[in-house]
Amino acid sequence: MSYSLRNYQIDLIKGIRESMLAGHRRIMVQSPPRSGKTVVMATIAKQATDKGRQVLFFSHRKEINEQVAETFKRGGVDLFRVTIGTVGSLVRKLSKLPPPDLILVDEAHHIKASQYQTILKYFSQACQLFFTGTPIRLDGSGFHDLAEDLVTGKSIRWLQESGNIAPFQYYSINLLDMAKLKKRSGEFTNNSVDEALDFKTVHGDYISHYERLAKGKQAIVYAHSVEYAERVAKRFSDHGYQSAIVSGKTPQSERESLMEAFRQGRLTIMVNVNLFTEGIDLPGVDVCIMLRPTASLSLYLQFAMRALNPREGKTAILIDHVGNHLRHGLPNDDRDWSLDGVKKTKKASEKSPVTCDECFATFYREKMEDGKCPYCGFEMVKKKTIEDLEREETDGELVEINQGMEFVWLNGEQVEVKREEAVVYRRVMTYGRQYSKCQNLAELKAFRLIHGYAPGWLWHKQKELNIWRN
Known part of the structure; x- marks a missing residue:
């Protein structure tokens, strides 16, 4: 084998083995992108082929398969006992494929697609491992209907702090x-x-x-x-x-x-x-x-x-x-x-990301020291979100949010506004310092208040942008 496993990869393989020993045959395996899932799959494939078992690997892209084949080769996998192909190519010749004992699927958040399901159901007797960095569908739901167990790897934050992924x-x-x-x-x-x-x-x-x-x-x-x-x-x-x-x-x-x-x-x-x-x-x-x-x-x-x-x-x-x-x-x-x-x-200090108005760096408030941007040193006003205000306690009691009203922070001050106005303020906050993105007078007024500009600024920008009505 021309590579060595990292400790967190060994732990992931151990978790997969324990799940299989517990009787699970369809297992979702989560590990972040860039964490070396291909090396993990190569190790598992080698263990299987060394025991004379047949392995099937597939994904939806030829480029992925080519990299997997190369990694399997470097890892000492017996390629005579491995079939590697794209979903589209395999689904047309299922009856001609050697029946696998083990199926490995990469980028497996796609497995609900019909061609994936055709292959997996055809070889339902095989143990099936579904590898993905994100075991989630577009609508936010998971895979409890397609997998019996979930084995999770280390988080992106852990991998960064350990030097395995770049900051x-x-x-x-x-x-x-x-x-x-x-x-x-x-x-x-x-x-x-x-x-x-x-x-x-x-x-x-x-x-x-x-x-x-x-x-x-x-x-x-x-x-x-x-x-x-x-x-x-x-x-x-x-x-x-x-x-x-x-x-x-x-x-x-x-x-x-x-x-x-x-x-x-x-x-x-x-x-x-x-x-x-x-x-x-x-x-x-x-x-x-x-x-x-x-x-x-x-x-x-x-x-x-x-x-x-x-x-x-x-x-x-x-x-x-x-x-x-x-x-x-x-x-x-x-x-x-x-x-x-x-x-x-979320940690208590991580209610929402903050973007510096000066350099546009985006980070959580815990990164700030003395209210300054950790990237450029720009002095920032700490703005509270609606979520913060709803949870803020005064003398042991929650602050009441009036029905139909919300709090926003304008130039460092807490202001209560109508809910429909708060929607405008939140939208305008995404414009950064690009006032030219304002589409109407309401947005331009909100922009002035958010940034604390003088009233005369509004008139000049109305004229420049030819905005005179809401």
Whole structure:
């Protein structure tokens, strides 16, 4: 075997073995992206083939399977007793496959899909291990109906603190109008993302922010459509960065050539659509730029974790232009996984992330010292959320929140406003310092109050933006 297991990987294998000894035959195995699940699967596969047992591995992408085959080979797995294939290729020839004793599925949060179920039901006599970083469906539900047990690995936070995953700095610089996002089948539609990103104009801020935060570092950019990705790649190229785009429509030979160029560092910016989210190792990537909003926690974590391969002295840069952290929290939040779904576990000091108005770094309040941003030292006003206020105690009694009213913090002061006005304030807070994103007078007024600008500021900006009515 050309690699050695880390202690947390040994513990994961031990947990799987104990579950199997307890009689479970369909086991969901959770371990974060970048934690080395492929090495764990290779070790389990070797133990099985050494005993003369047949193994079936499958996933939904050819690139994942190629990496798994290479890892199995390096790990000393008897490949004559292993079948590796994509879901689409295997489902058409089930009767011709050697019956497996053990099935390994990677990126197994997809297993509810019909082709996965066809394979798993056809070989129902086999022991089935479902590996994923996120055992959760798009609607937030889990897999209690498809798995008998859940074995969980170490958390992202633990892996970072132990040096197994790179630390990161998270920046939130919103470039879209979240009010325009619409969902279909649980995910944001491409048409609504086009509108939210003002697709008919050039949104240039992502270039300047990349140059300010991570200039010259290799970055992977996530976009929602091929057309938008092409615009993004062209703009990076126009600014002197070697850039390319890959998507599911990119011919296989061209995709492989671009991936190899990216791995070798000959490309600086790789813009992609629906690729490089799962199971692909890109060790040189230091930066993740999110230009695609997603309602999927699984997809969000795949985005964020792609840049977290560890390297001596490395700190990854995650730039969120679409408010994904507002939906899902920060990537290394503690999450309580179960077969029923996930519940994010918050510490008392971690009610909601804070974004610095000066440098746009996003972090939890516990990171602040003396009310200052831990990244740039900007002095910040500690703002309380509605959740904080509802739990705040006065003389042993909870503060009463009047029906139809909510508290918001405006320029450091607690103010009670109508609930519909609070919605406007929360939306405007996502604009950062970009007052030009205000769509009407109500938003512009809220923007002035949030930032503590003088009344005259409002008149000048109304004139500049030609906003005169709510």
